[in-house]
Amino acid sequence: QVQLVESGGGLVQAGGSLRLSCEASGRTVSSYAMGWFRQAPGKEREFVASISWSGSTTYYADSVKGRFTISRVHAKNTVFLQMNSLKPEDTAVYYCAASTTIATMKAPQYDYWGQGTQVTVSS
Numbered sequence: 160q161v162q163l164v165e166s167g168g169g170l171v172q173a174g175g176s177l178r179l180s181c182e183a184s185g186r187t188v189s190s191y192a193m194g195w196f197r198q199a200p201g202k203e204r205e206f207v208a209s210i211s212w213s214g215s216t217t218y219y220a221d222s223v224k225g226r227f228t229i230s231r232v233h234a235k236n237t238v239f240l241q242m243n244s245l246k247p248e249d250t251a252v253y254y255c256a257a258s259t260t261i262a263t264m265k266a267p268q269y270d271y272w273g274q275g276t277q278v279t280v281s282s
Contacts, residue, residue, distance in 0.1 A: 161185045161271040163255045168276030171245055175280070179240040181255030181273060192262035193231060193238040194269060197251035197278075207253070208240060209262040216262055223249075245280045252277050 167179040181193070194209035208229040209218045217229055228241040238255060253276050256269035263269075 161188060161191075161257055163257060163271055163273035165253060165255050165273045165276040168253060168278045170279045170281065173245060173247055173280055173282050175245050176241070176243045177245065177278060179242065179253055179255075179276060179278075181238045181240075183236045183238075183257065187233075187236055188238075188257050189233040189236070190259075192258040192260065193229075194256045194258065194262065194264075195229060195238075195240045196254045196256060196266060197249075198254070198275075199248075199251040202251075204254070204266055206264040206266070209258075209264065210238065211262040218262060218264060220264075242278070245278075247280045247282045250278060250280050 162184045165181050190212050195207040196204050197207050198204040210229045214231050226244045231238045255273040257271040258269045
């Protein structure tokens with residue numbers, strides 16, 4: 160089993176930055192693809208970014224491309240989401256997820272999920 164714990168969320172003004180972390184425990188996730196999703200109040204969970212097990216391939220939602228960067232450090236069993244130029248529409252609970260197959264934008268293809276961390280961007 161894999162446990163994922165997100166951290167780094169909080170309240171920030173529009174234009175600001177936050178760095179989310181997702182630390183895995185239980186087993187190494189170095190061979191897993193990892194992803195970030197988010198869910199705003201009253202909306203469905205949506206894909207944000209994903210990264211392959213090697214870190215060589217990344218995918219981003221159009222809404223965050225150029226502003227967010229996903230990365231991973233195998234030695235720390237951790238994945239990061241650097242979020243810059245934040246907008247009020249980025250406000251959501253952000254979830255980390257692990258896939259035993261491929262880096263994907265599809266939530267059902269992820270096998271493990273964290274509990275989420277709240278990000279609030281004020282205007």
